[in-house]
Amino acid sequence: MSKNHFPSWFRHFAKTTLLMACAVHSGQAVGHGKAAVIDGWVGTWAASPQASGDTFNAQTLRQIVRTSIGGSVVRVEVSNQFGSQPLRISNVRIALRGNGSSIVSGTDRAITFGGSTQITLPVGARLTSDPIQFQVPAFGDVAISMYLPGATGPATAHQTGQQTNYIAPGDVGSSVNLSNVSTTGSYYFLTNLDVQNSQALGSVVTLGASITDGVGSNFNGNDRWPNVLAKRLLQQGIQVGVLNQGISGNRSLADGAGLSAEHRFDSDVLAQPGVRWVIYSDDPINDLMASPQPTATQLIDVLKRLIAKAHQNQIKFFCSTLTPYEGTTGWTSSQEQARQQFNSFVRGAASGCDAVIDQDTATHDPAKPTWFLPAFDTGDHLHPNVAGLAAIANAVDLGLFTATPSTPLPPVQPPTESS
Numbered sequence: 001m002s003k004n005h006f007p008s009w010f011r012h013f014a015k016t017t018l019l020m021a022c023a024v025h026s027g028q029a030v031g032h033g034k035a036a037v038i039d040g041w042v043g044t045w046a047a048s049p050q051a052s053g054d055t056f057n058a059q060t061l062r063q064i065v066r067t068s069i070g071g072s073v074v075r076v077e078v079s080n081q082f083g084s085q086p087l088r089i090s091n092v093r094i095a096l097r098g099n100g101s102s103i104v105s106g107t108d109r110a111i112t113f114g115g116s117t118q119i120t121l122p123v124g125a126r127l128t129s130d131p132i133q134f135q136v137p138a139f140g141d142v143a144i145s146m147y148l149p150g151a152t153g154p155a156t157a158h159q160t161g162q163q164t165n166y167i168a169p170g171d172v173g174s175s176v177n178l179s180n181v182s183t184t185g186s187y188y189f190l191t192n193l194d195v196q197n198s199q200a201l202g203s204v205v206t207l208g209a210s211i212t213d214g215v216g217s218n219f220n221g222n223d224r225w226p227n228v229l230a231k232r233l234l235q236q237g238i239q240v241g242v243l244n245q246g247i248s249g250n251r252s253l254a255d256g257a258g259l260s261a262e263h264r265f266d267s268d269v270l271a272q273p274g275v276r277w278v279i280y281s282d283d284p285i286n287d288l289m290a291s292p293q294p295t296a297t298q299l300i301d302v303l304k305r306l307i308a309k310a311h312q313n314q315i316k317f318f319c320s321t322l323t324p325y326e327g328t329t330g331w332t333s334s335q336e337q338a339r340q341q342f343n344s345f346v347r348g349a350a351s352g353c354d355a356v357i358d359q360d361t362a363t364h365d366p367a368k369p370t371w372f373l374p375a376f377d378t379g380d381h382l383h384p385n386v387a388g389l390a391a392i393a394n395a396v397d398l399g400l401f402t403a404t405p406s407t408p409l410p411p412v413q414p415p416t417e418s419s
Helices: 008-023 225-235 265-270 283-288 296-312 333-347 359-363 386-394
Strands: 041-046 059-066 071-079 087-096 109-111 118-121 126-128 132-136 141-148 165-169 182-184 190-196 202-208 240-246 275-280 316-320 355-357 368-372
Touching: 041 071, 041 202, 059 190, 071 087, 071 118, 109 132, 118 126, 126 190, 141 190, 202 225, 202 265, 225 240, 225 386, 265 275, 265 296, 275 296, 283 296, 283 333, 296 316, 296 333, 359 386
Parallel strands: 041 240, 202 240, 202 275, 275 316, 316 355
Antiparallel strands: 041 190, 059 141, 059 165, 071 126, 071 132, 071 190, 087 109, 087 118, 087 141, 165 182
C-alpha cells in the first residue's frame, strides 16, 4: 500500500497520537501539539506534508521559508506524519537568512519543545515548539535548521518546494556558514511557521494542487500565486497570513499525491493557526484527468461537504473556478464538459461559496475560452506561467479580508526565553 493511501483508522490513530504527544512525556522530550496552545497565533508559512522515500542520518537540514506576515514571537511545527518509525530531532534553530545557505550573524536563536532541545516524534505525530521572541520579517526569508542525529526512515516531506534548501553533514545548525552542502528542492519534516502579530486579522489557506503549489513559477522566485496574494495584501496594509497548502498532483476525490483535499481538510485547513478563510483551487482538475473520469456532480458533492465543514468552524469558504487546459496531454471533450458544469455551479447563487475567485476568466483566451491565454501558458497548456499565476492572485478581491471578523483572535501568550 502506498504511504499516501492510509485507511481511515490510521488517520484517526495519527490524530490521536498527536493529541497524546501534546500531553505526555516519554523519557525523550516531546513537545506541544497544535491543539495545545493556539492563543494569538497566526500562520505566516506552511507546507502540506506528504510521504517520501528520502532518508537522512547525522545531517543538518537548513530550510528557507518565505514568510507572508511578520511578527515578534515565533514557533515552528515539525511532522512525522508519514514516517515509519519514531523520529529524533535536535538543535532546532531559527535565524534570518543571509546569502545561499548562510544566516545573518547574530540572529540565530534556539528553538525548544517542552523546554528541551531534543524531541522524539511518534509515527504520525506533528509537534509544535515553544514560543520564542524573534523578529520575523514580512515577506522575507527565514532559515530554520534542524539536526537529525540518527537514521530517520522515510521522511515526511513537501516534494515541490520550488526553493533551494540545504543539507550538511553533522550537527552544524548554529553555524553561520555551512560546508560540504548538498541541496534539495523539497521541504522535510517542517510544516509550519507561526507568529504572534497584534495587527493580524487571521490567516487564509490556499488549498489546491500544482497550480497552487507553484508549478510554473520561478524556482526560488517566490512568485507562486499565494506569494503574489501575500504581497498584495501587505502592500495594502492588510495583515493576513497566507498559507500555501497546495500539493502537486493532489485530488479532491482520492488519495495519491498526498491525502485528498477532503481527507486533509481537517489538518491542512481547520487546524491552521488563526485560519479565517480558505480558497479552494485546482484539485478537481486532477480528478477530471484521472481514470475513470468522475462526474461534475461528484466533484460538486465534495465541494459542498468542504463548504459545510468550513462553515461549521466559522471559516469563510472562497471557491475557485477551474482554469482551462485544452491542448494538454489527456484532455477530452467530456472533461471539458464537466469542468464547465463545475464552474457554472461555483458561479451560481446556490453554491454556498462565500465568494468566487474566477481563475478561469482571469486566465483563459477570450477567443478560445477552453485554452489559456498564450501569454499565461507555460507551454504545457495545463499550468499557468508567472504572468498567469499573477493574474490568478490579482483576481482575488482584497476586500474579502477587510471585513471585521465576527469573533476576535484570542489573546497572545508570553514566550519563553531561549538562546
